[in-house]
Structure formats: structure tokens, C-alpha cells
Amino acid sequence: MWVYIARRLLWLPFLLFVISAITFALFRIVPGDPVTVMLGARYDEDVAERLRKSLDLDKPLVVQYSNYMWGVVRPELHTLHLREDSGTTIKVPFFRLDFGESFRFRGRPVGPLMRTKMWVSFQVNMAGMLVALSIGLPLGFWVAHRQGSWTDPAAVAIAVILASLPIMVTAPAIIWLGCLKLDLVPCSGWGGLFDSRMIVVAIAMGGPGVAGFVRLMRASTLDVMGQDFIRTARSKGLGEFAIDSRHVLKNAMIPIVTILAFSLSGMLTTSFVAERIFGIPGIGSFAIDSLFNRDYPVMMAMTIILSTVFVLSILAADVAYAYVDPRIRYDGGGRG
Secondary structure (H helix, E strand, O other), rough: HHHHHHHHHHHHHHHHHHHHHHHHHHHHHHHOHHHHHHHHOOOOOOHHHHHHHOOOOOOOHHHHHHHHHHHOEEEEEEEEEOOOOOOOOEEOOOOOOOOEEOOOOOEEEHHHHHHHHHHHHHHHHHHEEEEEEEEHHHHHHHHHHHOOHHHHHHHHHHHHHHHHOOHHHHHHHHHHHHHHHHHOOOOOOOOOOOOHHHHHHHHHHHHHHHHHHHHHHHHHHHHOOOOOOHHHHHHOOOOOOHHHHHHHHHHHHHHHHHHHHHHHOOOOOOOOOHHHHHHOOOOOHHHHHHHHHHHHHHHHHHHHHHHHHHHHHHHHHHHHHHHOOOOOEEEEEEEO
């Protein structure tokens, strides 16, 4: 297992190099000049040239990319205090992870600028994911055991309807009911994960997820229930509760793990529409504005961070397979 994880992690720098190089080149090739956007109506050719030189935009593309990535991955030695009383210290190398300064917000580093917004988006997605999982998985498992009754097609039909409704339709309806008519929570704003306003946001964000997990869990459970080893377990006299808890549920969760891995990789981003509707200061609006303003350092930082999270999420899913399904094993050469 550890050999497999180490081999996968060794591929991470190469993948990030390829992704970052392609993204960096695309940002420079597409139409649009960040200096023109920054100066706006105050554009002057001499000022633009000086600004372009200060931002290294006058240098060749390869030099720009090399300078940027060196700032991101340049190692620095940090002093760690092992024992405060004895003064024992050790020098440990860390990557600098300096994503540069924002073109739009001059003088402000990209890292701190994005950190708070990504944390807000992570909390929003976490709340929606908890709603989707806590309702969708048990309901899908229950519906699968009601195959042939009226509850099965009814639940599937409701799930399809919920999944087809976009958030720009459901969010205003939830705000109208929960905020204006019932006056349960404030209508907009941001107060953190445990604020009462998160209830409305979590329902709006988690609603489509509930529908998706119901359908996925139902299909996966029905597939497992039709396997030979389930019939063998029944023939040996095992009770339905034991079969469901020991065999059906565990095997039905294998496809869910893959979906959760992709969902985890998107935890640091959130819906641009949801942010605008609920007044959430997340990364969605910030990313859209950065794209239109040609804020290259911000977009590059988002690409590198999200690509890293995506690769690590897929790795976490592969590792989780071994715990969910005991038939899956990993060795130095891959899956066993």
C-alpha cells in the first residue's frame, strides 16, 4: 500500500508541471492584455510599457513561466524548535509557495488573498455535501429495498425532478419560503459554517446532490443485491440486517467513493450563482472577476491548487477502495 502511494505521489510534480505549463501558455495566448485592463481609461503607452516591464510581461514566455514556477516551488529553510527548554533546533526545507502578487489588487500577495475565499467556499460545499450524503445515501439504500412497490418509481421520479432544477430556480424559492414567508433565518450574508443562514445555503447546494446520490445508491445497491454471494449468504441463513450491513452496504459504497473523490476535489470552489444569490464572499465570484481582469497570478494559483487537490482526491479514493472492498489490494505494481 505505502509503495503504491509513494509511486503515485512521485507523479504529482510531473502532472503539475504539464498542467501549469499548458495553463500558463493559454493565458498568454488568448486575446486580452492585463496591462490594458489595469490602466483602463488612463491608458498611456509609456506607462503601459513600464508597467509591463515591472510585471515581467515583456520577457519571453519561457522566461516568464520559469520565473513564476521558481517563485512557487523555490525551497526555503525553516527553523523548527524541537525543545524550547534546551534550544534544540533543526533546519527543515519547505517549498516557498509564493504565487506572486495580484495584477488587479496591486501589492497584495495571491496566497492570502485566495486563502480566506477558498475557506469560505469549502465550508459552503461541506454543508451542501453533508446534506446530500445524510439524506441521499440512506434514502437510496431504502428505495432499493422497495423495488416493485410504488415508493420506488415515486422516489426516482422526485429525484429526477430535483436534479433537473438549476440552483438559480431552487435558491430563490428556498429564500422566499424560509426567509420571507416563514422568517426562519436571515435572507443573505455570511456568518460561517455554524451560522443560521447556512441552513438555507446547505439545502440549496445539497438538493441536487440528494437526487444524484439517491439514484446512484439505488442502482449500486440493486446491482449488489443481485450478486451470487448475496444469494449464498441468504441460503446460509443469514438475516437481512446482517446481509445488508456486512455485504450489501459495503459493496454498494464502492461507486460512491469515486463520486466523493471528485466532489472532494471541488470543495475549494463553489457555485458562482449561489454566491451571488446568497451574498457569500467565496472564490467563485473572485475567480470570474480575475478571469475577466486577466489576473494571471490568481488564475495560475487556482489551477495549481485545484489540480493538486484533484490528484490527491483520486489517490484518497483508490486508498479507500482497499478499506471498503477487502478484495482490492495494492502492491508496488498497482492493483492486486
